Amino acid sequence: MRISDTPVPILTAAEMLAAERSAMAQGDTVETLMDRAGRAVAEAVWRFGGGRPVLILCGPGNNGGDGYVAARYLAKHGMDVRVVAFGLSGTEASRAAREAWEGPVEALEEAEEAPVLVDALFGTGLARPLGDTLAQNLVRLTERKPFTVAVDVPSGVGSDDGVNLGAVPAHLTIALGALKPAHVLQPAAAFCGIVNVADIGVAAASKVSLLTRPRIQEPGPESHKYRRGLVGIIGGEMPGAGALSALAAIRIAGYVLASGMDGMALPHAVVHRRCEAILEDRRVAALLVGPGLGRGPEARKQLDQILEKSCPIVLDADALMLLRPDDFPEMKRRPSPIVMTPHAGEFAALFGELSGSKIDRARAAAEISGAVVVFKGSDTVIACPDGHVRVAQAGPGWLATAGTGDVLAGIVAAFLANGRSPYDAASAGVWIHAEAARLAGPALIADEIPARIPAAIATCL
Known part of the structure; x- marks a missing residue:
């Protein structure tokens, strides 16, 4: 995993939710945050996907909504995009994002693989292992090693504790707004690939942060062996x-x-x-x-x-x-x-x-x-x-x-x-x-x- 030297906070799911609510209290909406997240995912796929056909797996929550938004932006770029829905959209914002997607929505069991896979199934809320049906289909869709982009965290990892719940490995993970513990704690971190933090307009603050390069000052003319310690x-x-x-x-x-x-x-x-x-x-x-x-x-x-x-x-x-x-x-x-x-x-x-x-x-x-x-x-x-x-x-x-x-x-x-x-x-x-x-x-x-x-x-x- 590679993460920028730029200091960024590491937020739990509850802390991230609180940061999002704070942003909404200042005028943003869930739909606005989702649009920013989906646009960030689309830009990453556009930059790193090599223009190849894309399959986006959308889950029932707001993570899935991010996937529908990304699909819409990629289609505007003229890319070959297909969308798979796993379950019905369970939030108002994700339902609106699904309705705004003008293309077809495929069933998971019938979907065929693509060179680029976007994992927008589950975000920070997953607390139980992936079900057998979902796990089997993910194995099928990834057996030829497509370039995989995870939205926020790879599906199948515990966001707050970094445990493996049947994770789908990603080559690139787009962390939305801030790093999460899963991006840095093992074994989950090993499934994240390269991690890029996307700015979605949320002011995230935490006492937990990424360790970054220290600044070391060269000894000056006043230094001597005891002053150096x-x-x-x-x-x-x-x-x-x-x-x-x-x-x-x-x-x-x-x-x-x-x-x-x-x-x-x-x-x-x-x-x-x-x-x-x-x-x-x-x-x-x-x-x-x-x-x-x-x-x-x-x-x-x-x-x-x-x-x-x-x-x-x-x-x-x-x-x-x-x-x-x-x-x-x-x-x-x-x-x-x-x-x-x-x-x-x-x-x-x-x-x-x-x-x-x-x-x-x-x-x-x-x-x-x-x-x-x-x-x-x-x-x-x-x-x-x-x-x-x-x-x-x-x-x-x-x-x-x-x-x-x-x-x-x-x-x-x-x-x-x-x-x-x-x-x-x-x-x-x-x-x-x-x-x-x-x-x-x-x-x-x-x-x-x-x-x-x-x-x-x-x-x-």
Whole structure:
């Protein structure tokens, strides 16, 4: 999936409905919004469909109405357009759109395939799997892989939670007014293809947004190594994990102190110190603990000592598995922030079975812990305790290999030491980590990512 760098909000179905009602309260009508949506779909089909014959599948709701409007505009362009109706139009606006379509309307079971397929069956309201009859006909109409355009979301995905309800994959999805969770959360995002956001005249606002490229300022003449930030990294039983974090952090921070990594092949710029010396050093601007720490009593003792420090902290890997729910009240009382970077297994062990989408769960975890939570995965979600959330575009699948999370933790800690807020440090870290992995290319290993960080940062200057 590719989405523009331009910041856009991510709205649930209820939030989008509220935004549409607000637009109507200011003078727009449902028919006006539907006309804009249908015109946007038609323009996309006109631009990307190659002038080939088009089959538009229209459902019973307003999503289907958008399809009828698109058909009307495409016919005005002189294109070969056929329309299939699945069920009777169930809203006044969709019935009006169907009546305004002057061509024939075919039954789904009798329809023949076309080189371009427009999926206007179901929009953001679908909450149950597609029925057998519909699913079978969709398989039949798509078995020759037509160029498929989805209206708002592909039919068969949960708009708010990104679940797969029997989805029809699209090459191009026209998101109407704003992104929806299904465009960024897996597995639904994998069915969306390229996502273009169409302006339909709705002022959409949300605390949830797409993660975009960070702006990074080149150090000026007044900068020195301490101003750029000193990161302390506490290693343990698996020193290689901490070494990966240090390799990443030294590319961004001005100074890195590492404990428990003697003998590791680290750059000479990384300074080796005992854990006690790092914790006593008042120059440390951010601490990272967890990668390779271990999970025994001594590791827990170290974690307790670190949580008592007043500087910002990044908790990753073993540190997350050592935390207990009764640590959260004390974490909330700390004068300095905490960033936690769990993958799905660590998240479940720490927070249990929270309800809702991945966005909902990350937001709840941030509120419970008082920390910025980076809920990692192919759909990484960054949640702040105040309810703000950023969702990252899918990074390279090659990141699914050992040690890449340690690299991410080092990057986040370095941005935190730079003086960024924890939310912005986590956001910049996730973006740079994914970009460095793209630059590293296929079949990467975690050790190769830190060397690509400079090139990733160069795209942000």
